[in-house]
Amino acid sequence: MKKIDVTEAIFASKHAQGLTWEAIADAVGMSDVWTTSACLGMNSCPEDVAEKLVSFLNLPEGAKSVLMEYPTKTWQETIPQDPLIYRLYEIVGVYGPTLKEVIQEKFGDGIMSAIDFSMKVEKEENPKGDRVILTLNGKFLPYASW
Known part of the structure; x- marks a missing residue:
């Protein structure tokens, strides 16, 4: 199996x-x-x-x-065609450099962990159209110097 x-x-x-x-x-x-x-x-x-x-x-x-079993975390490297997944891909493409700048300005030179990490999806009802709230919560990992 x-x-x-x-x-x-x-x-x-x-x-x-x-x-x-x-x-x-x-x-x-x-x-x-x-x-x-x-x-x-x-x-x-x-x-x-x-x-x-x-x-x-x-x-x-x-x-x-x-x-x-431990997974091999791979995905298609082409631009996704599913509209919801594409929009997330687009968000990272458009706002990725901005997020990198803001995170590094606030925390220093490093990354957000995807290992020590949690994520939440919530729904906010809104008369102008319901809202999707994504919360990404990852530990900051500073780059080491040696």
Whole structure:
């Protein structure tokens, strides 16, 4: 069984049971963003979380060990075609240099960790159109001199 097989089984179970990512995350005691990422194969699950996912979603034998495998985090290097993903790509393209300047001005020469990191997606209702609120929370990692 490969990661793609487990991901497909997760989507099938999610659809068949009418579940949301939030409901799955609540069942395993993790955030909805992290749980979704793990289900898509981009994060490895601790054993207890993998067990809970397998049980809650009635996943096939072998899924637990696959969920626990360390992922190779790769993605298409071409410009994404999906409109939502493209907009995020566009935001980083347009505002990436600005964010780099502002972060380094406030913190110094370094980067924001994507390892010691959390992310939240929230909805804000607004009469002019509902708003998407993305919170990216990463530890600052200064570059070392030696």
